[in-house]
Amino acid sequence: MKRVWKFSEFEKCLKIARSSLYTHDRIAKPLIPIRFICQNATPTPHADENRASVSYLASLFTQKLSYNGAEMIPRKSLNEEVCKLKDGLLKQDGDVDKIGGVLEEFGAPLFRRYPNGSAVLSLLTQLRAFPSLALEVFVWRREHPEYVAPMTRDEYAKGISIAGRLKNVDLAVEFFKEASNKELKGTSLFNALMSAYSYNGFTFKCQSLFRDLKADPACTPSIITYNILIAAYGRLVLVDHMEVIHKELKDLNLEPNVFTYVSLISGYITAWMWEEMEATYQAMKAGPIKPNLNIHLLMLRGYAVAGKLEKMEEYYEMLMDCDHHIDIHLIRVMKVMIRAYCKSSDAERVRKVEQLLMKIPQSEYRPWLNVSLIYLYAKEDLLEQMETSINEAFEHQVYVKTVGVMNAIIGCYFRHNAVDKLADFVKCAEVAGWKRCRSLYHCKMVLYSSQMRLSEMERVLEEMHRINMHFSKKTYWILVKAYYRWDEMSKLKQVVGMMWKHGYKVHLAACN
Numbered sequence: 001m002k003r004v005w006k007f008s009e010f011e012k013c014l015k016i017a018r019s020s021l022y023t024h025d026r027i028a029k030p031l032i033p034i035r036f037i038c039q040n041a042t043p044t045p046h047a048d049e050n051r052a053s054v055s056y057l058a059s060l061f062t063q064k065l066s067y068n069g070a071e072m073i074p075r076k077s078l079n080e081e082v083c084k085l086k087d088g089l090l091k092q093d094g095d096v097d098k099i100g101g102v103l104e105e106f107g108a109p110l111f112r113r114y115p116n117g118s119a120v121l122s123l124l125t126q127l128r129a130f131p132s133l134a135l136e137v138f139v140w141r142r143e144h145p146e147y148v149a150p151m152t153r154d155e156y157a158k159g160i161s162i163a164g165r166l167k168n169v170d171l172a173v174e175f176f177k178e179a180s181n182k183e184l185k186g187t188s189l190f191n192a193l194m195s196a197y198s199y200n201g202f203t204f205k206c207q208s209l210f211r212d213l214k215a216d217p218a219c220t221p222s223i224i225t226y227n228i229l230i231a232a233y234g235r236l237v238l239v240d241h242m243e244v245i246h247k248e249l250k251d252l253n254l255e256p257n258v259f260t261y262v263s264l265i266s267g268y269i270t271a272w273m274w275e276e277m278e279a280t281y282q283a284m285k286a287g288p289i290k291p292n293l294n295i296h297l298l299m300l301r302g303y304a305v306a307g308k309l310e311k312m313e314e315y316y317e318m319l320m321d322c323d324h325h326i327d328i329h330l331i332r333v334m335k336v337m338i339r340a341y342c343k344s345s346d347a348e349r350v351r352k353v354e355q356l357l358m359k360i361p362q363s364e365y366r367p368w369l370n371v372s373l374i375y376l377y378a379k380e381d382l383l384e385q386m387e388t389s390i391n392e393a394f395e396h397q398v399y400v401k402t403v404g405v406m407n408a409i410i411g412c413y414f415r416h417n418a419v420d421k422l423a424d425f426v427k428c429a430e431v432a433g434w435k436r437c438r439s440l441y442h443c444k445m446v447l448y449s450s451q452m453r454l455s456e457m458e459r460v461l462e463e464m465h466r467i468n469m470h471f472s473k474k475t476y477w478i479l480v481k482a483y484y485r486w487d488e489m490s491k492l493k494q495v496v497g498m499m500w501k502h503g504y505k506v507h508l509a510a511c512n
Contacts, residue, residue, distance in 0.1 A: 081110055082122045089133060096136060103140050108148065111141070115149035124158045131165045138162060142178075153184040157192040164196025172196040187219045191228060198232040206232050223249070227259045234267020239276075242267045258292055265295065269302040277302050293319075294329075301333050304340040312337060331360055335369050342376040350380055367398045371405060378408035383416050390425065394432055401435045410443045419447035430467070438469060442478060449482035457482060473504050480506070 085106055092098040111119050120141055127134035138159040145151060156179035163172035176193045179185065190213040197206035210229060213219050226249045233242035246264060249256065261284045268277040281299055284291055291299075296315055303312040316337065319330065334356045341349040341356075353376060370393050377386035386409065393400065400406065413422040426440050441464050448457035457479075464471065476499045483492035496506050 078114070078119060078122060079126075082119060082126055085110060085123060086126045089127075089137070090130070094133070099133070099136050100140055103137065104144075107137075107140075108144075111148040117149075117152040117155045120148075120155055121158055124155075124162065131162055134162045135159075135166060151179075151182075151184075153179065153186050153188060156184060157188045160189065160192035160196055164192070164199050167200055169196055169200050169202065185216070185218065187213070187222050187225065190216075190219060191222065191224050194225065194228045198228055198235075203232045203236055203238075223254050223257055223260065226254065227257070227263050230260065230267065231263040234263055234270055237267075237271045239267060239271050239273065256287075256289065258289060258294065261289070261291075262294055262298060265298050265302065269298070269305060272306070274302065274306050274308070297329055297333050301336050304333065304336040307340055307343060309340060309344055309346060312340060331364055334360055335364075335366060338369060339372050342372040350376065350382070365392075365396065367393070367396065370396065370398055371400055371402070374400075375405050375408050378405075378412040381412055381415055383412055383418065383421075386412055387421070387425075394428055397432070399433050400429075403435065403437060406435055406437045407439060410437070410439050414443050414447065417447060417450070419444060419451065419453075422447065426463075436467060436469065438464075438472065438475075441469070442474060445475075445478045445482070449478065449485070452486055454482060454486065454488065473499075473502075476502075476504060 088102050089099055124134050156175055160172045160175045172193055176189055179189055194206045194209050213221055226245055229245045230242050264280050265277055300315040338353050338356055341353050374389045422444055441460050445457045445460050476495055479495045499506050
């Protein structure tokens with residue numbers, strides 16, 4: 001019984017420090033402070049538990065001591081605890097002192113139970129949508145190693161990625177050098193810094209770091225490394241460089257993954273190389289890695305940009321047949337499809353566009369999409385829908401500066417002979433800062449003239465003078481034709497005299 005009692009007492013200590021055990025070749029000094037152990041001490045088991053306790057201890061000594069303590073707690077439990085910590089941090093509204101307090105009170109005990117850094121990594125991953133807060137957490141972790149365990153390579157890699165997303169490349173480099181000085185240099189660190197360079201447009205620094213990685217005897221480029229380079233060259237339309245890297249990848253017998261094909265296809269779409277895009281897709285289908293949803297969305301976007309409506313609709317129907325739910329990624333591609341329809345001459349483009357619009361929530365409003373719809377409805381002479389889109393643009397303070405769009409709007413009002421609506425539009429467009437076209441005022445003059453509203457036609461001249469828009473030869477000709485048509489001979493002579501004064505030849509026979 002005495003021996004059993006001793007085993008029970010020993011198991012008590014094991015229960016306290018069980019979660020702090022991790023891989024060691026030999027027994028190391030515990031990382032958990034004594035005060036923490038005392039606070040979390042558990043009662044001695046009762047006598048009826050002794051037999052089970054002995055069996056448990058026996059199983060411990062028949063196994064290796066090199067195991068990961070984080071595995072003792074289910075991943076679901078870790079995510080739930082990290083989620084609570086994340087919510088507590090978000091409530092601090094960016095106050096650095098309060099964030100530090102929450103991390104000391106709730107973060108440190110959680111991080112101690114996962115000395116391999118998995119809790120920190122999980123928290124930083126959940127804070128992906130809040131990179132500034134994620135950086136604060138990483139800096140706190142970096143400045144307080146005494147609370148937990150020494151920082152791991154993966155933690156530094158995550159910190160470098162966060163700094164890169166915040167466009168703080170110098171800080172990312174600082175983290176990389178600090179990890180290297182701690183002899184934590186590895187391929188994942190190189191990949192993280194290469195990604196930061198690529199994200200911020202420093203492609204040549206990314207390439208230089210890639211050469212350093214290949215020269216480092218302790219590191220070997222991975223498929224992730226090559227994916228980063230392919231994506232970087234693709235964004236810069238350096239297709240030749242992109243293909244050289246892809247060939248090097250194949251020469252090394254590295255198996256490409258989905259992200260490799262995503263980067264290649266994206267690069268070809270950026271370069272408008274549609275045949276190469278299709279060839280890459282077919283090569284993927286023929287290989288061991290089959291296209292997934294991301295690849296199909298990318299192909300759908302490519303054909304939409306290319307204006308190949310038949311192939312675009314084929315991929316869209318394929319996604320719909322798979323009962324794919326409409327998420328943010330598909331919504332973005334739908335907007336590109338709408339633009340493709342707006343630029344096309346498809347006889348049913350309005351119906352197809354409106355079907356897509358029904359699936360896009362109002363929260364996904366985009367100015368360029370609004371302007372595309374204005375142009376589409378104007379070209380199709382759908383006055384009511386065009387004005388609805390124009391009013392929506394005014395509400396969102398969208399500035400239209402494109403002459404083509406303005407001319408399409410003018411043409412729609414002219415064909416509907418809607419001079420009063422045109423006059424209202426001109427007033428709102430002036431206030432909203434839209435492009436001022438002489439055609440706007442000329443159209444008003446022509447429409448007023450056709451309705452024999454000559455006094456209102458003349459007020460248009462005052463509007464042009466007010467905004468310092470000089471009268472052109474066409475302006476005078478509109479006046480000549482209006483006065484000639486409605487037999488205003490005295491005014492006609494005045495205008496003809498002004499035209500001669502400005503050097504314009506007048507042939508009244510042309511007014512007939």
